Amino acid sequence: MTENETTHGSNFITTIIEADLKTNKNDGRLATRFPPEPNGYLHIGHAKSICLNFGLATTYNGTCNLRFDDTNPTKEDVEYVDAIMADVRWLGFDWDNRLHYASDYFEQLYDFAVHLIRTGNAYVDDLNADEIRQYRGTLTEAGTNSPWRNRSVEENLNLFQRMRAGEFEDGSRVLRAKIDMGHPNLIMRDPTLYRIRKTSHHRTGDTWCIYPMYDFTHCLSDSIEGITHSLCTLEFENNRALYDWVLDHVDAPCHPQQIEFARLNLSYTVLSKRKLIQLVDEGHVNGWDDPRLPTICGLRRRGYTPEALRNFCDRIGLAKRDSVVDVALLEFSVREDLNKRAPRAMGVLRPLKVVIENYPEGQVDELEAVNNPEDPDAGVRKAPFSSEIYIERDDFMENPPKKFFRLGPGREVRLRYAFFVTCTEVIKDEKTGEVVELRCTYDPATRGGDAPDGRKVKATLHWVSAAHAVDAEVRLYDRLFSKANPDEKVNGKTYMDFINPEALEVLRSCKLEPCLADAGPGYFCQFERMGYFCVDVKDSKPGALVFNRTVTLRDAWAKLKKKS
Numbered sequence: 364m365t366e367n368e369t370t371h372g373s374n375f376i377t378t379i380i381e382a383d384l385k386t387n388k389n390d391g392r393l394a395t396r397f398p399p400e401p402n403g404y405l406h407i408g409h410a411k412s413i414c415l416n417f418g419l420a421t422t423y424n425g426t427c428n429l430r431f432d433d434t435n436p437t438k439e440d441v442e443y444v445d446a447i448m449a450d451v452r453w454l455g456f457d458w459d460n461r462l463h464y465a466s467d468y469f470e471q472l473y474d475f476a477v478h479l480i481r482t483g484n485a486y487v488d489d490l491n492a493d494e495i496r497q498y499r500g501t502l503t504e505a506g507t508n509s510p511w512r513n514r515s516v517e518e519n520l521n522l523f524q525r526m527r528a529g530e531f532e533d534g535s536r537v538l539r540a541k542i543d544m545g546h547p548n549l550i551m552r553d554p555t556l557y558r559i560r561k562t563s564h565h566r567t568g569d570t571w572c573i574y575p576m577y578d579f580t581h582c583l584s585d586s587i588e589g590i591t592h593s594l595c596t597l598e599f600e601n602n603r604a605l606y607d608w609v610l611d612h613v614d615a616p617c618h619p620q621q622i623e624f625a626r627l628n629l630s631y632t633v634l635s636k637r638k639l640i641q642l643v644d645e646g647h648v649n650g651w652d653d654p655r656l657p658t659i660c661g662l663r664r665r666g667y668t669p670e671a672l673r674n675f676c677d678r679i680g681l682a683k684r685d686s687v688v689d690v691a692l693l694e695f696s697v698r699e700d701l702n703k704r705a706p707r708a709m710g711v712l713r714p715l716k717v718v719i720e721n722y723p724e725g726q727v728d729e730l731e732a733v734n735n736p737e738d739p740d741a742g743v744r745k746a747p748f749s750s751e752i753y754i755e756r757d758d759f760m761e762n763p764p765k766k767f768f769r770l771g772p773g774r775e776v777r778l779r780y781a782f783f784v785t786c787t788e789v790i791k792d793e794k795t796g797e798v799v800e801l802r803c804t805y806d807p808a809t810r811g812g813d814a815p816d817g818r819k820v821k822a823t824l825h826w827v828s829a830a831h832a833v834d835a836e837v838r839l840y841d842r843l844f845s846k847a848n849p850d851e852k853v854n855g856k857t858y859m860d861f862i863n864p865e866a867l868e869v870l871r872s873c874k875l876e877p878c879l880a881d882a883g884p885g886y887f888c889q890f891e892r893m894g895y896f897c898v899d900v901k902d903s904k905p906g907a908l909v910f911n912r913t914v915t916l917r918d919a920w921a922k923l924k925k926k927s
C-alpha cells in the first residue's frame with residue numbers, strides 16, 4: 364500500500380477537502396457532482412466515481428449534483444438518461460433537487476463564448492478538422508497559427524452569431540480559444556470551443572446547431588453550479604490547464620478545483636463505453652443488462668447488491684496512478700454480502716435420479732432445514748423427502764479417484780438435513796453407457812443427518828425430492844474475457860478475440876426445493892454448495908422459473924491457479 368492509496372476512507376482527496384474546510388475555502392462548503400454523458404449505460408467504473416462523489420458529500424455534509432454532460436447530440440439519448448438515473452438511485456444515492464443538464468446552460472455558455480471573442484480570446488476558424496490537426500504540430504514541434512487567427516473582434520462576433528443562426532455547414536467553421544499554438548501542452552494549442560452540428564438534441568430539439576465542446580462546457584457547468592471540488596479521472600490531467608484557463612478568462616461565478624484520480628480497471632473486463640457498445644451492438648451479449656457485462660444494470664440483473672458494489676468501491680480505495688483491480692475482489696464483495704443475507708435452499712443443477720429402495724413408496728418425510736446458518740432469525744423450513752430424489756450428477760463417480768469422497772458404488776454419504784444413504788446399484792443407459800440412475804438404501808436411524816452409533820461419512824450432498832421438485836432453468840456465468848487484460852493488444856489480436864465463449868452456460872432441467880416455487884423476480888438465495896442465485900427479472904415466469912448464478916461459493920479460478 365502506497366501513500367496514495369486509502370485505508371478506512373481517508374485518501375489524498377479527503378486530505379485536500381479537509382484542509383479546504385479547515386481554512387474555510389469556499390465558505391466551508393463542499394459541493395461535488397457526478398457528470399455522466401448520456402451516451403451509454405453506466406458500468407462499475409462509474410460506480411467508483413458515484414460512490415466517491417456522493418460519498419464525500421455525505422461524509423462532509425456537502426452536496427452532490429447529478430449532471431448530464433449532454434453536449435454531443437449525435438451519440439446521446441433519453442434512454443440513457445433514464446437508465447443512468449435508475450442506476451444511481453439503485454446504488455443508493457440521491458441528488459434531491461440537484462438534477463442538472465449541461466444543455467440547460469447552452470445560452471449562458473454561448474454568452475461566455477461571446478465574452479471570450481470580445482476580449483480577443485476566441486476566434487472563428489475556417490480550417491476543417493484535418494487542417495486543424497495538421498496545424499496543431501506535435502509533442503516536439505510547435506503548431507502553426509491558423510490564417511484566420513487574427514480576424515477582428517467584429518468579424519468573429521458576426522461569424523459566430525451566423526454559426527448559431529445555421530448559415531454554415533457542419534464542419535465548415537469552429538470557434539477556437541486563442542491561447543498559444545506553441546504551447547507545450549497540446550490541449551492548449553487553440554482548442555476548439557464550439558462546432559457546428561445540425562442535429563436535433565434530445566432536450567433542446569432544434570434550438571441549437573452549434574454545440575460546445577467538453578472542455579469548455581465542463582468547467583463552466585461546474586462553476587455555474589458552485590461546485591467546489593471537480594473530481595475526474597487521470598486522463599483529464601492535461602485538460603486541467605484548459606479548465607483553469609477558461610474560468611480565468613470569463614467572469615465565472617466561482618473557480619472549482621479539478622482533482623484527478625485513477626480510474627477503475629478490472630481484470631478480465633473491459634470498462635469503456637465504446638467497447639461495451641460494440642459488444643451489445645454486435646450481439647456478443649444480450650443487451651446492456653446481460654449479466655456477463657460489468658454494467659450496473661448487468662450486475663444488478665446478475666444479483667449483485669448495491670451494498671456489495673459500495674463495499675467494493677470502498678475497498679479499492681483511491682489512487683493517483685492507474686492500476687488493475689482483480690475481478691475476484693468484486694466477487695468477494697458480493698459473496699460476503701450475500702453470505703449474511705441470502706436464505707439457503709437446495710437446488711440440483713445437473714440432476715441424477717436416485718431411488719431409495721428401502722424407503723416406503725408414497726411416504727413423505729418433512730425434514731427440518733435451516734434457512735440461514737449466518738442469521739439465527741431466519742428460522743427453519745420443511746424439506747420434503749421421498750423414495751425418489753435427485754442429486755447432483757457430479758456428486759457421483761463410478762470409479763472414484765483417491766481424493767473423491769462423495770458418492771460411489773458401495774459408499775455411504777449424508778443427505779443434507781435428511782439421512783445417510785448407501786449406493787447399492789448403478790443403472791446405465793444400455794447404448795451409451797451413461798449413468799442414468801442410482802439405487803440406494805437409507806438408514807432411518809440417521810434422520811436429521813447424524814448416526815446414533817457415531818459412524819462418520821466423508822461427504823454431505825444436497826438433494827431434492829423428485830415428486831416435489833420445482834423445475835427451473837439456471838444460467839451460469841463466467842468471465843466474459845479469457846484474458847486478464849483484454850485491452851492489451853497482442854500480435855494484432857484485440858479484446859474481441861478474447862471473448863470467452865463459455866461465459867454463459869444454460870442448464871434447462873434443474874430441480875429445486877419446493878420452497879422456491881413462488882420465488883419472484885429479484886429473489887435471491889444460496890443453493891447450498893452451488894453458489895448464490897437470483898430469479899431473473901426479465902425471463903422468469905411463475906411455473907417457468909429462471910435463475911441466474913450471481914457468484915460461486917468459492918473462487919474457482921484461485922483454486923485452478925493453485926493447482927497449476
Ligand code: ATP
Nearest residue numbers: 398399400408409411412595596626627634635636
Ligand atoms: P468511458 O471511459 O467508459 O467511455 P466516460 O468517461 O466517457 O466513460 P462519462 O459518462 O464521461 O464516461 O463518465 C462520467 C464520470 O465517470 C466521469 O467523471 C468519469 O471520469 C467517471 N468514470 C468513467 N469511467 C470510470 C472508471 N473506469 N473509473 C472511475 N471513474 C470513471
Ligand code: MG
Nearest residue numbers: 399400432577
Ligand atoms: Mg467522458
